[in-house]
Amino acid sequence: MQIYRAHILVCGGTGCVSSNSEKIMNEFDTHLNKNNLQNEVKVVKTGCFGLCARGPVVVVYPEGCMYTMVKVEDVKEIVEEHLLKGRIVSRLLEGGQNTEEIATSLDGVEFFRKQLRIALRNCGVINPEVIEEYIAFDGYKALAKVLTEMTPEQVIDTVKKSGLRGRGGGGFPSGLKWEFTAKANDDQKYVCCNADEGDPGAFMDRSVLEGDPHSIIEAMAIAGYAVGSNQGFIYIRAEYPIAVKRLNIAIEQAKEYGLLGKNIFGTDFSFDLEIRLGAGAFVCGEETALMTSIEGKRGEPRPRPPFPAIKGLWNKPTLLNNVETYANIPQIINKGAEWFSSIGTEKSKGTKVFAVGGNINNTGLVEVPMGTTLREVVYDIGGGIPNGKKFKAAQTGGPSGGCIPASNIDVAIDYDSLIQLGSMMGSGGLIVMDEDTCMVDIAKFFLEFTVDESCGKCPPCRIGTKRMLEILQKITEGKGSEEDITKLEILAKNIKASALCGLGQTAPNPVLSTLKYFRDEYLAHVNDRKCPAGVCKSMTQYVISPERCKSCGLCSKACPVGCISGEKKVPYVIDKDKCIKCGACMEKCPFKAIFKNA
Amino acid sequence: MKSIAELEEIRKKALEKISIRSNSDGYRVVVGMATCGIAAGARPVMTSFVEELQKRNITNTAVTMTGCIGVCRLEPVVEITDPKGEKTTYVKMTAEKAVRIVAEHIVNGRVCIDYTIGYEDKK
Numbered sequence: 001m002q003i004y005r006a007h008i009l010v011c012g013g014t015g016c017v018s019s020n021s022e023k024i025m026n027e028f029d030t031h032l033n034k035n036n037l038q039n040e041v042k043v044v045k046t047g048c049f050g051l052c053a054r055g056p057v058v059v060v061y062p063e064g065c066m067y068t069m070v071k072v073e074d075v076k077e078i079v080e081e082h083l084l085k086g087r088i089v090s091r092l093l094e095g096g097q098n099t100e101e102i103a104t105s106l107d108g109v110e111f112f113r114k115q116l117r118i119a120l121r122n123c124g125v126i127n128p129e130v131i132e133e134y135i136a137f138d139g140y141k142a143l144a145k146v147l148t149e150m151t152p153e154q155v156i157d158t159v160k161k162s163g164l165r166g167r168g169g170g171g172f173p174s175g176l177k178w179e180f181t182a183k184a185n186d187d188q189k190y191v192c193c194n195a196d197e198g199d200p201g202a203f204m205d206r207s208v209l210e211g212d213p214h215s216i217i218e219a220m221a222i223a224g225y226a227v228g229s230n231q232g233f234i235y236i237r238a239e240y241p242i243a244v245k246r247l248n249i250a251i252e253q254a255k256e257y258g259l260l261g262k263n264i265f266g267t268d269f270s271f272d273l274e275i276r277l278g279a280g281a282f283v284c285g286e287e288t289a290l291m292t293s294i295e296g297k298r299g300e301p302r303p304r305p306p307f308p309a310i311k312g313l314w315n316k317p318t319l320l321n322n323v324e325t326y327a328n329i330p331q332i333i334n335k336g337a338e339w340f341s342s343i344g345t346e347k348s349k350g351t352k353v354f355a356v357g358g359n360i361n362n363t364g365l366v367e368v369p370m371g372t373t374l375r376e377v378v379y380d381i382g383g384g385i386p387n388g389k390k391f392k393a394a395q396t397g398g399p400s401g402g403c404i405p406a407s408n409i410d411v412a413i414d415y416d417s418l419i420q421l422g423s424m425m426g427s428g429g430l431i432v433m434d435e436d437t438c439m440v441d442i443a444k445f446f447l448e449f450t451v452d453e454s455c456g457k458c459p460p461c462r463i464g465t466k467r468m469l470e471i472l473q474k475i476t477e478g479k480g481s482e483e484d485i486t487k488l489e490i491l492a493k494n495i496k497a498s499a500l501c502g503l504g505q506t507a508p509n510p511v512l513s514t515l516k517y518f519r520d521e522y523l524a525h526v527n528d529r530k531c532p533a534g535v536c537k538s539m540t541q542y543v544i545s546p547e548r549c550k551s552c553g554l555c556s557k558a559c560p561v562g563c564i565s566g567e568k569k570v571p572y573v574i575d576k577d578k579c580i581k582c583g584a585c586m587e588k589c590p591f592k593a594i595f596k597n598a
Numbered sequence: 599m600k601s602i603a604e605l606e607e608i609r610k611k612a613l614e615k616i617s618i619r620s621n622s623d624g625y626r627v628v629v630g631m632a633t634c635g636i637a638a639g640a641r642p643v644m645t646s647f648v649e650e651l652q653k654r655n656i657t658n659t660a661v662t663m664t665g666c667i668g669v670c671r672l673e674p675v676v677e678i679t680d681p682k683g684e685k686t687t688y689v690k691m692t693a694e695k696a697v698r699i700v701a702e703h704i705v706n707g708r709v710c711i712d713y714t715i716g717y718e719d720k721k
Contacts, residue, residue: 003652005644005661007619040648061619062626062660086631086663125619135605136612144602257608258600266600 004042006083011057011124013048013210014203014242015364020072021056027072031079041083047211049124051111053363054094059124066109067092111362114381116343118351119167119204119327120367123211128246131253134214140259142333143218146225147265155226156182159329161337163349168194168285168322169400169426170502171348171415177319180309181227184317189229191220192294192313192320195236195243196278196285199398200449202429204353205323207365209236209243212327213250217273219326221260222333224271227319231272235290238277247275282399282453286501287320289455300457301501322427324353344370348414352428356382359389359434371412374404378432389434393517397426399446399453400506402513403439422513424506438535439518440525444472446510454504461504464495468511476536480526489515534596537581541597544585546571548593555585555594614657623681624658625704630675631663638673639692646693647676650700659704672718678703687715 010016010025025043032038049057054068058078065088067078074092081087094109117123126133134140146155160175181189193216197205209216220232236244251273254260262270276294283289284299291313293299312318328350332340341349348370354377357363361383368377374394378384385391393403402423404411411417415425433442447469456462471488474480492508499505515522524530531539544555544564549571556564556572563579566572574585586594629635629644647661669675672689678699679685686709688699695713702708711717 003615003648003657005648007616009619040645062662083663084631085633085636085665086629087665126616132608132612133616135609136616138609140605141609144605148602265602265605 002039004040005062006041007061008041008043008083009046009059009061009124010043011047011049011055012045012128012242013052013055013123013207014240015048015052016055016057017242019056023072024056024058024070024075027075028079031076032083035079035084037079037083044127045129046126047123047128048120048207048365050115050120050207050365050367051094051109051362052365053361057124063088066094068094111364111366111381111383114372114376115367116351116369117367118331118340118343119208119324119353120211120365121331122215123207123365126212128211128213129249131214131250131257134212138334139214139330140218142330143221143259144265146222146333147267147269152182152226152228155222155333158332158337159226162332162340163337163344163347164325164328164332164340165348165415166322167324167328167352167427169397169424171425174321174325177309177321178223178226180307181229181317181319184310186317188231188316189227190313190316190318191224191227191229191232192291192308192318193220193232193234193326194285194287194290194320194322195234195240196290197237197240197323197427198280198282198285198453199400199427199429200446201357201431202355202398202427204355204365204428206240206243208323208327208353209240210246213243213247214254215330216247216323216326217250217254217260219329220273221264221271222329223319223321223326225269227317229319230270231274233274233276233294233313235276235278235284235294237280239280244275244277251275281455282449283455283501283503286503288501290320291318300455301503303500324428345412345414347416352413352425354428354430356430356432358395358431359385359437360432361386368413370414373410373412375409377413377430378409382432385432385434389436392433392435392437393439395423395431395433395442395510396429397424397506397509398429399449400424400502400509401426401429402509403433403442403517405517407517422509422516424509436533436535438476438531438533439514439521440472440476440531441533441535443511443514444469444476447472447507450503450507454507458498458500458504460495460499461501461507464491464499465504465507467491468495468508472511475522475525476531476538478525478529478536478538482523482526485515485519485522485526540581541576542574542579542581542583542586543595543597544572544574545593545595548591550591550593552590554588554590558584558588560584614655617657624656624660625681626679627659627661627704628664628677628679629661630665630673630677632665634670635673635675640674642693643674643676643691643696646696647700650697651704654700654705656700656704669715672715675715680707688713689715689718 028043056070058067058070081089156178164174165171278284284293286301289299289301308318308320351367351369353367366381393405395403451465451469454461471484495508524532534540563575631640674691676688676691
């Protein structure tokens with residue numbers, strides 16, 4: 001057996017791959033060979049570390065040094081300094097640029113200190129394409145335990161007692177879902193995994209599948225045993241090519257090892273798994289539409305009840321859980337329900353993974369115990385807002401959720417506290433917004449998304465959201481009235497009450513929640529014809545301050561429509577009728593003489 | 599997969615290969631690999647450590663490198679930290695000495711006094 005004295009873990013998540021991590025990996029190979037280190041140092045491709053904003057990420061063991069924003073040119077230095085001479089390259093270390101105390105180990109990096117990783121436990125630790133590495137970290141141990149020591153009832157009981165709730169958004173107790181499916185009386189049942197992650201800005205399921213695909217396979221087999229099913233389906237978007245590839249590899253490996261297939265662990269339990277690719281329709285993340293799509297039909301929702309636990313795939317009882325929910329299962333079986341339920345708040349147990357994006361320094365993936373405050377996520381882990389801007393609000397739950405205003409930044413995040421605030425946990429997208437964000441514009445953005453993605457089956461969603469969007473467009477163009485706001489509210493409430501599926505019922509949420517917390521902004525748009533954040537173009541004007549202008553003419557050169565005129569020693573002027581409000585002049589002005597006038 | 603024993607076997611084998619990534623509870627061998635160390639022959643010393651550990655199937659020992667410790671005249675310098683955190687500094691190392699250190703110090707827990715920095719200084 002070959003022992004290596006050092007391992008170089010290079011992130012192979014989508015985020016880092018798109019910033020060249022594959023080239024970096026090749027470069028490591030080249031330089032290791034050049035220095036004759038190829039038999040001492042091993043390069044490993046791994047899953048997402050979560051610090052996507054600082055990618056590509058490279059971690060070197062045994063020291064556990066985390067290098068961030070590594071460029072292909074840096075590889076030579078890492079090999080020659082760190083691996084050949086043992087001198088850590090401090091300029092590339094995470095946090096190495098601005099702090100005196102440099103974290104040479106992963107545990108010391110601020111970003112990871114407040115996190116608790118259960119669903120992401122193996123992401124960035126193992127090579128997702130090597131089943132042995134998963135097994136080394138106790139992989140498939142839970143499946144072995146379940147099949148040889150526990151009855152299906154005991155498994156369901158454990159999941160129930162753990163307090164695990166669905167991580168896909170709704171937060172329905174997972175144990176109950178399992179119990180309903182187990183109790184349904186039928187000769188054929190199915191287990192499904194919802195990996196059709198569609199919320200804008202959310203990518204936690206992708207990261208779990210890319211970084212730890214075996215955990216999902218193991219959990220689904222456990223679920224199959226618990227509810228009495230021998231066939232599973234993973235429904236995943238075709239837009240996640242890396243995740244699909246790794247899942248396929250993982251399923252093949254599990255079959256080779258006999259961890260999928262007939263008579264697993266010598267018992268009479270057999271379980272098989274298939275992948276179904278989604279074509280990218282947002283509605284297919286809704287459970288009934290997802291199952292219709294797996295059946296090969298057009299992805300459209302149907303009324304519930306009957307719930308999938310009674311009539312799901314091909315009218316057979318079906319258990320459907322989200323990726324992150326499954327990722328928790330092996331740990332719950334291994335460590336026990338008491339351990340899991342000791343984490344989190346009274347009604348929300350365990351941890352939640354958030355994809356943190358928007359106006360924040362550490363864009364990336366974080367997993368924190370339920371009950372962590374929004375302030376901790378944004379400031380301690382997320383590193384705060386860039387350019388010293390003020391925190392305005394955070395949007396959770398994507399197009400189905402709402403926003404949490406700055407006044408509630410100390411709220412402890414769990415399923416119920418978010419619902420109380422008029423938002424929801426959703427699948428875990430968390431978009432941070434700073435003072436320069438227009439809340440009406442944000443509501444319009446999400447509505448545009450739902451209008452695009454509405455499947456068209458029920459009129460409240462198909463027509464209602466379209467009308468709402470039209471009103472919002474009117475308001476952001478400065479043509480709205482107070483009456484429009486009232487209309488918007490009535491429409492929103494009616495759509496919520498009458499739409500067919502969860503997608504339509506929650507589509508008005510971004511509007512309702514921004515109206516609740518930022519009504520003054522809506523009023524400013526309709527009454528004063530002003531956009532306080534200076535985002536809505538029709539209500540914004542660019543003005544050159546005559547006192548500050550030095551008549552250098554740079555703005556005039558930058559203007560794409562040639563609407564700025566002037567001459568030497570005379571301040572320049574913008575022709576407001578011709579101006580397209582692109583902001584190019586403001587960026588170019590060396591004297592900060594151009595202002596956005598809201 | 600026919601039994602749990604089979605799974606456990608795979609787990610153990612795989613764990614050995616990646617133990618470097620989990621917190622090691624064993625020895626830690628740190629080889630001084632600055633210019634002075636490399637010039638004095640630190641490379642063969644380190645490869646000798648790695649090879650010897652491999653031969654003996656010792657997986658809970660990490661071999662790492664560091665820069666110049668400051669006693670360039672005594673290079674190659676190797677520092678070994680035992681599981682309790684006790685440090686031993688070996689000086690003027692060679693590949694042959696490394697083999698003995700693995701056998702005596704890392705396997706049997708006996709410090710090779712005659713290679714240590716204190717012994718060298720008293721000479």
